[in-house]
Amino acid sequence: MKKVFSNQYFLLIIRIIIAMVFIYAGAEKISDPKGFSQSIYNYRILPIETINILAITLPWLELISGILLLFGISVKENAAIIGTLLLVFIIAVALSMIRGLDIDCGCFGKGNMVGWRKIGENSLMLIICVVLMAFDSKIILLNDRKTD
Structure with missing residues (x-):
């Protein structure tokens, strides 16, 4: 199993x-902050005062972390950020299910x-993010050849 997870092409x-x-996901939320704000509100977990700021900042965090991950920049760190977001999302969805909320x-x-x-x-x-944190991905998509 370690051989599969350490394969650079698999990791890429x-x-x-x-x-x-x-x-x-980030771009979709950025394009409709009002709708995303309503989605956050529907979970009924956060104080209403925090919803708008979260609806504005969270999508940008997703977008920027995704872009950096795509280009292989700070892979472990961005996988950790995305993994943390996923853990929060899992908890939020589970809490809604426990509370019987039928929401988007x-x-x-x-x-x-x-x-x-x-x-x-x-x-x-989340498992994929953990794999990326554990094994990294050395292949980068940026051309970093040096010209003399």
Whole structure:
């Protein structure tokens, strides 16, 4: 198993997948801050005073971490940031399910409801982030050749 996880091409592929998911998710939320703010409010977890600032900052964190991850910049650190976000998302979805809320998760626009499927998706992405933190990904997508 360690041989698979230490394969640089495997790590590159999973890194690109996670990066693209978070780039897309961040961009989607940035394009509709009011809708994302409503999605956060629907969870009924945070004080109302914090919702707007979170609705503005969280998507940019997702987008920037995704872009940096895509280009192989500080892979372990950005995988840790995204992994932490995923853990928070898993907890928020689980709490909503326990409380019986039938709400949109706020992940990729409208129509993604909280539930076991969302917990499974986020858990899989969290595992991928842990793999990236443990094994890193040395392949970078930037051309860093030096010219003399």
